[in-house]
Amino acid sequence: MPESDSDLDSFRAEVRTWLEENCPPGARNVLQSADNSFWGGRNPEYPNADRKLWFERMAARGWTVPTWPKEYGGGGLAPAQARVLAEEMDRIKATSPLQSLGIMMLGPALLKFATEAQKREQITKIARGEIRWAQGYSEPGAGSDLASLSTRAEDMGDHFLVNGQKVWTTYGHKCDMIFTLVRTNPDAPKQQGISFLLIDMASPGVEARPIRQLSGNTNFSETFFTDVRVPKANLIGELNRGWDVAKYLLTFERTTMGGSGSGRSDESLEAAALRLLGRDGLAREPRLRQDLAEVLTDSWALRIANRRLMDQVNAKRAPPFTPSVLKVFATELELRRTRALMALGGFDHLDAAGSPAYKWLDAPTNCIAGGSNEIQLNILSKRALELPEV
Amino acid sequence: MALVLSPDETMIAETAGGLFARHAPVSAFRALRDSEDPLAWDRDLLRLLAESGLIAPNVPESGGGLGLGVIAAGVIAEQSGHVLAAVPLLASAMAGSLIAGAASEEQKARLIPAVVSGESVIALALDEAPRHWPDHLECVAEKHGGEWRLSGSKTAVIEGFGADGWLVSARAGSAIAVFLVSKDAAGLEVERFAAVDSRNYARLRLKGTPGERLGQADASAAIAATLDLGRALLAAELLGISDEALSRTVAYLKERKQFGRLIGSFQALQHRAARLYGRLEIARGTVIAALRAIDEQAADATWLASLAKSVTTRLARELLAEAVQMHGGIGVTDAYDIGFFVKRGQCAGDLLGDDHFHTERLARDHWQL
Numbered sequence: 204m205p206e207s208d209s210d211l212d213s214f215r216a217e218v219r220t221w222l223e224e225n226c227p228p229g230a231r232n233v234l235q236s237a238d239n240s241f242w243g244g245r246n247p248e249y250p251n252a253d254r255k256l257w258f259e260r261m262a263a264r265g266w267t268v269p270t271w272p273k274e275y276g277g278g279g280l281a282p283a284q285a286r287v288l289a290e291e292m293d294r295i296k297a298t299s300p301l302q303s304l305g306i307m308m309l310g311p312a313l314l315k316f317a318t319e320a321q322k323r324e325q326i327t328k329i330a331r332g333e334i335r336w337a338q339g340y341s342e343p344g345a346g347s348d349l350a351s352l353s354t355r356a357e358d359m360g361d362h363f364l365v366n367g368q369k370v371w372t373t374y375g376h377k378c379d380m381i382f383t384l385v386r387t388n389p390d391a392p393k394q395q396g397i398s399f400l401l402i403d404m405a406s407p408g409v410e411a412r413p414i415r416q417l418s419g420n421t422n423f424s425e426t427f428f429t430d431v432r433v434p435k436a437n438l439i440g441e442l443n444r445g446w447d448v449a450k451y452l453l454t455f456e457r458t459t460m461g462g463s464g465s466g467r468s469d470e471s472l473e474a475a476a477l478r479l480l481g482r483d484g485l486a487r488e489p490r491l492r493q494d495l496a497e498v499l500t501d502s503w504a505l506r507i508a509n510r511r512l513m514d515q516v517n518a519k520r521a522p523p524f525t526p527s528v529l530k531v532f533a534t535e536l537e538l539r540r541t542r543a544l545m546a547l548g549g550f551d552h553l554d555a556a557g558s559p560a561y562k563w564l565d566a567p568t569n570c571i572a573g574g575s576n577e578i579q580l581n582i583l584s585k586r587a588l589e590l591p592e593v
Numbered sequence: 594m595a596l597v598l599s600p601d602e603t604m605i606a607e608t609a610g611g612l613f614a615r616h617a618p619v620s621a622f623r624a625l626r627d628s629e630d631p632l633a634w635d636r637d638l639l640r641l642l643a644e645s646g647l648i649a650p651n652v653p654e655s656g657g658g659l660g661l662g663v664i665a666a667g668v669i670a671e672q673s674g675h676v677l678a679a680v681p682l683l684a685s686a687m688a689g690s691l692i693a694g695a696a697s698e699e700q701k702a703r704l705i706p707a708v709v710s711g712e713s714v715i716a717l718a719l720d721e722a723p724r725h726w727p728d729h730l731e732c733v734a735e736k737h738g739g740e741w742r743l744s745g746s747k748t749a750v751i752e753g754f755g756a757d758g759w760l761v762s763a764r765a766g767s768a769i770a771v772f773l774v775s776k777d778a779a780g781l782e783v784e785r786f787a788a789v790d791s792r793n794y795a796r797l798r799l800k801g802t803p804g805e806r807l808g809q810a811d812a813s814a815a816i817a818a819t820l821d822l823g824r825a826l827l828a829a830e831l832l833g834i835s836d837e838a839l840s841r842t843v844a845y846l847k848e849r850k851q852f853g854r855l856i857g858s859f860q861a862l863q864h865r866a867a868r869l870y871g872r873l874e875i876a877r878g879t880v881i882a883a884l885r886a887i888d889e890q891a892a893d894a895t896w897l898a899s900l901a902k903s904v905t906t907r908l909a910r911e912l913l914a915e916a917v918q919m920h921g922g923i924g925v926t927d928a929y930d931i932g933f934f935v936k937r938g939q940c941a942g943d944l945l946g947d948d949h950f951h952t953e954r955l956a957r958d959h960w961q962l
Contacts, residue, residue, distance in 0.1 A: 473960070476960065482960060482961065482962060485956075485962060492960075492962075493952065493953070495956070496952045496956035496959075497952060499955070500903055500904065500955060501904075503879075503900055504876070504879050504900065504904050505875065507878040508874070508875045510596055511597070511877070511881070511882075514595045517595075518595070518597045520597060522874070525874060527871075528870070528875065529875075531868075532871060532872075577864070579867075580867040580868065583867035583870055583871060584860075584864065587867070588843050588863075588866055588867060588870055589847075590847065590858065590862075590863050590866065591847060591857050591858045592858060593854070593858045
């Protein structure tokens with residue numbers, strides 16, 4: 204693997220040329236949001252023809268998942284090379300070719316826990332965007348206390364029979380498959396009777412009903428399982444050891460959420476302030492300006508913290524609890540940022556159909572999802588600070 | 594620029610940390626304070642640190658220094674925060690930087706070796722207002738015969754009482770210049786300022802006091818760069834202070850019992866401590882980013898120095914208030930060490946601009962107000 208600086212320089216030159224030639228105009232300068240992303244799946248919806256071309260070209264090189272092994276459809280890049288690719292994509296404002304819970308969460312867990320056959324089957328499909336994945340963790344009675352979940356999978360010899368209900372399934376009504384936590388041993392202590400199971404949402408007995416949020420968006424669903432037959436081959440890791448897979452996967456979810464809110468995915472707050480208020484407006488309202496400045500200060504600090512975490516990962520010195528730190532900080536900051544944007548626009552931003560209002564109304568979601576921020580604080584108290592249990 | 598320490602830099606931190614632990618534990622600071630020594634810093638410690646190359650290691654080799662970078666001075670400052678080491682680290686690092694940035698070759702050759710060897714302590718006399726307003730400069734220098742004479746007054750002179758010399762900023766015609774004023778100069782009054790942190794500060798009054806001008810050119814840029822260096826080093830020290838205060842508080846939560854259980858088992862306290870731990874982690878990145886940017890003379894060095902100082906000042910103030918609260922009654926006694934961190938944190942936060950100053954500066958720069 205090329206590691207030296209000169210190898211990296213030539214890699215950068217090659218990447219730059221390739222991106223210039225292969226990233227079409229319609230895949231550049233895209234303000235990234237959930238609606239603006241390409242999510243793959245059995246019935247793919249491309250935002251435009253250029254995005255389709257861009258996705259296909261990137262997938263052909265394995266660059267939808269640059270660091271995953273080549274044999275499973277990845278790019279096989281070293282971390283330093285992946286960083287170069289990200290920097291070069293950033294340089295020409297190339298949009299991410301494929302957004303996917305498969306990439307952000309499931310894939311890393313499969314790489315660690317799946318059998319060779321499962322890896323060849325599932326990871327390759329994630330890399331090629333063939334399956335849109337949903338996460339089936341929370342239940343009506345199992346939110347923060349996730350391990351108390353009660354969706355059951357009974358061993359029927361040649362298959363599992365699944366009955367129960369999940370909730371807060373991200374885009375459940377648009378997904379092809381769902382990775383779930385199911386109870387396989389009701390008699391064991393709660394964490395020890397759980398398994399990690401992949402379920403095809405096209406199976407008979409699966410129903411996803413969208414949930415309407417405060418903003419009017421429907422980013423989540425309730426998902427019902429009634430006598431759903433699931434092949435045994437869809438069990439990931441050992442029976443009744445699904446909690447290990449779940450915890451591992453949650454770290455990636457936190458890292459992803461910790462990377463949000465640093466202002467990259469949206470018009471920056473500083474630009475919005477100039478556009479909406481201008482220098483005169485900012486000078487006229489020093490108190491508002493100070494609030495904005497504090498939010499900005501924290502968002503710069505967060506951006507640096509995410510860069511630092513990448514450097515620590517590359518140096519193999521990543522503190523294990525940083526994802527929880529960043530998750531809390533980033534999601535609360537996003538709440539403050541969207542509130543600041545509401546203030547900047549005044550009456551205009553009270554528009555129920557406007558993007559500032561629905562971003563503000565959706566911002567609390569991430570403070571609650573992925574292990575609520577209170578759960579993250581529990582993790583930090585108990586594991587990082589080793590404070591005593593009751 | 595990697596936001597992690599290299600093995601060499603880690604070694605510098607460990608060397609400094611080890612020296613401080615052996616020769617300057619918090620008990621040594623307490624003893625020094627109780628002795629009411631007007632110098633308020635430890636002479637032996639200065640010599641020891643200088644022998645290990647830990648005084649002003651940021652001064653470039655071209656200027657006669659060790660050239661270990663601002664990052665080295667930063668990790669030493671952070672370690673000093675853990676023990677509240679009373680020794681003129683900041684004055685020396687800033688003096689080294691200002692001399693290297695503004696002085697003539699002859700002056701550098703004469704002054705820098707004395708600073709890095711700990712032989713001379715040279716302090717910076719820049720501020721004139723009680724709040725840090727670096728553009729507020731009324732001190733004037735006028736030429737009498739072949740000699741510059743300075744008139745005006747200076748405050749917040751860090752580690753400046755009993756110093757061997759001061760680098761005084763003044764207006765020289767239309768230029769801003771820096772003058773070296775020696776301790777026996779005529780018309781100089783040095784007043785000791787007893788701050789809450791029991792460290793060494795001075796105020797100066799200059800009445801036609803002779804000074805030696807550093808270099809010939811306008812020194813504004815060199816002063817600005819030195820201020821950014823000082824801010825980044827104070828941010829590093831604040832990180833050490835905050836880290837230590839949090840560790841001590843968490844340790845206390847694990848030993849203090851009320852209602853028949855350890856108070857650290859109460860979720861209300863756990864979450865407060867966890868939030869502080871998180872903010873400390875976030876603040877760490879800003880400090881190392883600022884130190885690296887200064888070393889690399891990056892375009893955003895000034896911006897990052899302000900960011901680091903703003904973030905660490907706010908963090909330290911809030912963390913130290915929580916530290917006292919979670920210690921309960923003993924937290925407000927002089928007999929217990931946690932209060933020393935509160936006092937030093939307040940001073941380090943205030944010096945060279947607090948979070949109000951730096952947040953405002955960031956906002957103004959950002960929106961060109």
